[in-house]
Amino acid sequence: MNQHLRPDPVPFIDIGAQRRRLGTSIVEAVGRVLHHCQFINGPEVTQLEAELAAYTGAKYVVTCASGTDALLMVLMARGVGRGDAVLCPSFTFCATGEAVALTGATPVFVDVDETTFNMDASALKRGIATAKRLGLKPKAVIPVDLFGQSADHDSIGAIAEAEGMFVLDDAAQAFGASYKGRRLGTFGLVTATSFFPAKPLGCYGDGGAIFTDDAALAADLRSIRVHGQGSDKYDNVRLGLTGRLDTMQAAVLIEKLKIFEDEIAARNAVADRYARGLGNLVSVPRLASGCTSVWAQYTIRLPEGCDRDGFAASLKAQGVPTAIYYPKSMHQQTAYRGYPVADGGLPVSEKLSDDVISLPMHAYLDEPVQQRIIKAVRDALGA
């Protein structure tokens, strides 16, 4: 095709638009850190933890270096290890099961619900039975609030409680979403999130946070964050990590938190427009009752028999990028094939890995550009 006829490419996520909106506020916030030079454990870290606690309603917030560290630190704090089973959805980003495997425990993969993409409660029960049959102790469950929508926390919490397991909510993609009127960060024993730049609330590097109402757990997490430090700085009392969020990232997040609610509203407006424009053509994401989403991704399912690669190529030719989250569920990936899956297999995860595709989604996607995307989808499907 003649290059001059190619339509302007649409960004998949427009971090630059947000950067322009924030203007000098971020530069000034980072400038303050450069001025006081407390690059580690500076006052912005404490301020951010207080603001995140107020925002979610969690009593304690421990910021950390990434969403992966957030998951790992919790599992370390709870002594999860060899012989333990941790139930995870397979249709998720790899960090969910990876953190489990890093502790020496066994991730047991369970299936997800076809409409919400989140952990299916009946599949969780099957996974627990599988773990027991294999001689593992079911210790924890990690529901993931995938693509921004909260999981079914009541059903999962009830199953976990009956089994004496704790719930570690992986809200890496869903910080800001709520379930039955309560913000994520307050379900289960503890919640982990990520501030990776592409997340709905992202910093300008890696970052994460852990939320809990359990004072003892919060204290252990603060110790693990600094190599397992005890009250005597040079007597480390447990194994830990260099797991801190640095002060500059905290300063960035404080500024971004100020516009976050507004951005969530904008993301919801984008999702509504997609649903109106595409709902009669493809399977668009649906919110389960009581759940809200921050739309980390807008993931559609293509009609049976549709060639996904051809569909993506057709959109690309119109300047519309797409992404596939996730072309392989965790149990289908090389590093995780050896771990158990719940009895009955994971047919939904495998089907989703074959037919999902995500469209551009961010708070700055204006209506004319979005109509271009919708038209490209309709054209690609011959509608």
Ligand SMILES: Cc1ncc(COP(=O)(O)O)c(C=O)c1O
């Ligand atoms: C569901 C899920 N869990 C965990 C993580 C890990 O977060 P991070 O990249 O900050 O380590 C991610 C990040 O993409 C994620 O999507």
